[in-house]
Amino acid sequence: MTLNIITIDGPSGSGKGTVSLQLASKLGWHMLDSGALYRVLGLAAQRHGIAFNEEQKITQLARNLDIQFLIDDTTGEVEPIFEGENLSPYIRTDEAGQAASQVAVIESVREALLERQRNFYQSPGLVADGRDMGTIVFPEAPVKIFLTASAECRAERRYKQLKNKGADANMRALLDSIKTRDERDRTRLVAPLVPARGAFVVDSSHLTIPQVLTQVLEFAAKSLPEIGIG
Ligand code: DC
Numbered sequence: 001m002t003l004n005i006i007t008i009d010g011p012s013g014s015g016k017g018t019v020s021l022q023l024a025s026k027l028g029w030h031m032l033d034s035g036a037l038y039r040v041l042g043l044a045a046q047r048h049g050i051a052f053n054e055e056q057k058i059t060q061l062a063r064n065l066d067i068q069f070l071i072d073d074t075t076g077e078v079e080p081i082f083e084g085e086n087l088s089p090y091i092r093t094d095e096a097g098q099a100a101s102q103v104a105v106i107e108s109v110r111e112a113l114l115e116r117q118r119n120f121y122q123s124p125g126l127v128a129d130g131r132d133m134g135t136i137v138f139p140e141a142p143v144k145i146f147l148t149a150s151a152e153c154r155a156e157r158r159y160k161q162l163k164n165k166g167a168d169a170n171m172r173a174l175l176d177s178i179k180t181r182d183e184r185d186r187t188r189l190v191a192p193l194v195p196a197r198g199a200f201v202v203d204s205s206h207l208t209i210p211q212v213l214t215q216v217l218e219f220a221a222k223s224l225p226e227i228g229i230g
Helices: 016-027 034-047 055-063 094-103 107-118 133-137 151-164 171-187 209-223
Strands: 005-009 030-033 067-071 078-082 126-130 143-148 200-203
Touching: 005 016, 005 133, 005 209, 016 030, 016 126, 016 143, 016 209, 030 034, 034 055, 034 067, 034 078, 034 094, 034 107, 034 126, 055 107, 094 171, 107 133, 126 133, 133 143, 143 209, 151 171, 200 209
Parallel strands: 005 126, 005 143, 030 126, 143 200
Antiparallel strands: 067 078
16 A cells, blocks of 8 residues: 655755645645654753763663654644753754754664654655655655755855844854765765655755745656645
8 A cells, every 4th residue: 555655855954844844734744854853852862961972872862752743823833842841942953953963873763763753654644854754764655855955055045044033143154064964964874865766856956945846746746646736
């Protein structure tokens, strides 16, 4: 039986979070933001005073991670509740991204999170956003997308996001941070960031979100004609 799963993998800033959310909402499907799991785990390690090289302790934490994802009724945003605390203000920071990327290189941590991610599948379907959704977590997904963009474009997007929020931002530092994280995610031994076999690769550097969404829907409709593209 074919499960209704669309995987969207790619580096941070490629637009995959926004595209995944819009796609899930358009199709009325569920959504897995796997990066949020790794981000919460990275923050949890820091809060418990565990260093990123203490693999056993981090794995133990991953196995027992007390996390729930709730939807805020007013904003519609997903809120990660870790040990009863809403981590929304912290998980999108660059620090959380770097922490996530560091705990994510540990093989036993990835294994510990595997079932939890697979359990996100629910009828009528799932859009799964991450780095290894199409390669490891849902290799049977009928539609796999790899969304990318140049590091410069991604840094610029992040710069604008931060400025719009009135936060401090430094283009050079953002670009360095993106390149460091890309390098770690792409070259790690377990589940490196690579397009899955058969993935539709979209470079969003010069595309708007609606343009990406159109391309993704057109591609998805070839394997899942019932979703339509209207
Ligand atoms: O998508 P994101 O920026 O929220 O992900 C944060 C980090 O988590 C990313 O740099 C690598 C890690 N990650 C991963 O290894 N595998 C995933 N499926 C999702 C995220």
